[in-house]
Amino acid sequence: xxxxxxxxxxxxxxxxxxxxxxxxxxxxxxxxxxxxxxxxxxxxxxxxxxxxxxxxxxxxxxxxxxxxxxxxxxxxxxxxxxxxxxxxxxxxxxxxxxxxxxxxxxxxxxxxxxxxxxxxxxxxxxxxxxxxxxxxxxxxxxxxxxxxxxxxxxxxxxxxxxxxxxxxxxxxxxxxxxxxxxxxxxxxxxx
Numbered sequence: 001x002x003x004x005x006x007x008x009x010x011x012x013x014x015x016x017x018x019x020x021x022x023x024x025x026x027x028x029x030x031x032x033x034x035x036x037x038x039x040x041x042x043x044x045x046x047x048x049x050x051x052x053x054x055x056x057x058x059x060x061x062x063x064x065x066x067x068x069x070x071x072x073x074x075x076x077x078x079x080x081x082x083x084x085x086x087x088x089x090x091x092x093x094x095x096x097x098x099x100x101x102x103x104x105x106x107x108x109x110x111x112x113x114x115x116x117x118x119x120x121x122x123x124x125x126x127x128x129x130x131x132x133x134x135x136x137x138x139x140x141x142x143x144x145x146x147x148x149x150x151x152x153x154x155x156x157x158x159x160x161x162x163x164x165x166x167x168x169x170x171x172x173x174x175x176x177x178x179x180x181x182x183x184x185x186x187x188x189x190x191x
Contacts, residue, residue, distance in 0.1 A: 010036040010142070012104030014160065015043060016152040016173045019184055025080050028170040031135050032089055032156055034101060034109045041142045043079070044089050044109070044131040046161050047169035050075040055119070055130065062113065064120045073119050076166075078131025087111045087131045091158065094118070094125030105156050127162040152177060 015031040031043040055073040100110045118124040171181045
């Protein structure tokens, strides 16, 4: 069986940025891959919180109904593409017909205002984070970046995506691979 990167579906995995990547937007980034195929890939950065917008602010700006309690759905910089568009990465206990993309490993991704309304009223998924923008790759681009030592891959877990503090997700992802973040080098050999 051919297991070369261009013949593997990485959906539902985490991309872990290697040191020395060169693009500061992805420095120590952990990206959840929502979709990956021969046509390209799409993912959401899950460890870079928005500094200027909270979910409560968003609820108010969109005039969404809410239950009045503290709404805890963190907002993240999802990536450099289409920052005005929001995506909710969530546990698979929630789905909207024809709007939710089911992702391997117990995750879903929904990009409609209905999920925001449900979260605001306490009827949303058990776990969720909102990402503004996304990271995208054209055909073969992600595979090339992986082969060039730009990224490591690991299985996504709900704990890393939703429960770890953002400042610890990068190191926790590496430890999940058995890699000590302190010993990680920005360069690697190629056989």
